[in-house]
Amino acid sequence: MNLDFLKQQNVSESLIKDVDNFRKQFPLDENMKRRVPNPPIPFYGKEILEMSIAALLKGENLLLSGGKATGKNILAENLAYIFGRPSYNISFHVNVDSAALVGTDTFIDNEVRLRKGMVTLCAENGGLGVFDEINMAKNDAVSVLHAALDYRGIIDIPGYDRIELHPATRFIGTMNYGYAGTKELNEALVSRFMVINMPKQDEETVKLILKTYFPEAKEKALDQFTGLFMDLQLKAEHSEISTKSVDIRGMIGALKTIQTGLKPTSAVNMGITNKSFDIFEREIVEDIVMTRIPEDWTRDDVF
Template sequence: RRAIDVPGYERVEVDPAARFIGTMNYGYAGTRELNEALTSRFVVIQMPSIDQDGLVRLLSDEFPTLEKKYKEQFAQLFLDLQKKCENAEISEKALDLRGLLDALRLIRRGVGANRALDMGITNKAFDSYEQSLIRDVIAARIPAKLDRSRLFTD
């Protein structure tokens, strides 16, 4: 069937070359098992978790002027948080790659590293004890007084 019925609108014919892609972060809060009807209509591609090299490449693409040693530190910070999540020491709320990238964007705009990482990562957890654990992980990798001038070469 090459058409979509849009309630309150009309039937839309779909070009034969059109493809639909959906994503799901399996295991995240709010996600459920895919039902049989859905899985029988689509193919499922399992994506591995991003590794250190992949994170460094991503940071290099997103932030070409980020100092190499800090690309590695921020990549390792993400992996450290991931390990804490896997060991159930912190919730998955803090394991947020978008939040890490947002924090780096804030730093590039002049916000201090600790403040930016609080906004992008730490504050995603609401429990004060969990926040202190996250801050400890961050402090082990990222110097407290780190700012834009030391992180970026531009």
């Protein structure tokens, strides 16, 4: 992948030029190059790309909010790639405490030393830190980040020095609002981010995503899979089904297993239909699937 995909999507020339300048301003150490992700797919969505690039250029942090599989993580990966920065993935779950983020005491050669946490490593190397599912974390775990996320740009490690963020450091939080186990983010934290609401997928984007992952698939089959996704999304919007089966990740998984020779309907059962555990809902999903993916289809109808 190179940066041509930005031009192809008509991302503003001046933003692309500014990205170029940013990369010149912050050349990357040789030993950091392997930490720069090489995304499997470009992020599709000009407006979202422009918003996020503009915010990061100006030193802002980003909070990506949206439903599952709306491309939050793939966008974060793309941004690290675009800016040419190492990426640090920091998963948030209920047991993450502030020490796990910034660093903990550890014994090395019979001495107590600091084992640096991901946030500290990210800050030292001017990385892009991705706080994945940030709203799963306890607020007090996150409060240690406040000074890192605002104009102060520092991390205070209790018992050790405070470190200053490398000027290329940025953070991106992702969140899936309202899911089980999520917490309301406190306002003080949210105010340290620019927020992007990830849009639901449109037909063109879904087709493009499937085509990028499966360039060898038959056009007509991809149209049916795209149609299936749009049908399910519409039913979910009308509250006839939940969003469980509206899952582009599951659709990609189904197509992969079809490549191995599995019958398309079985593959779609695993990737899509069976994600609804409620039998009534599953029947509705099965009906929708039947109209799109004929029972007698084989691998050759798809690839």
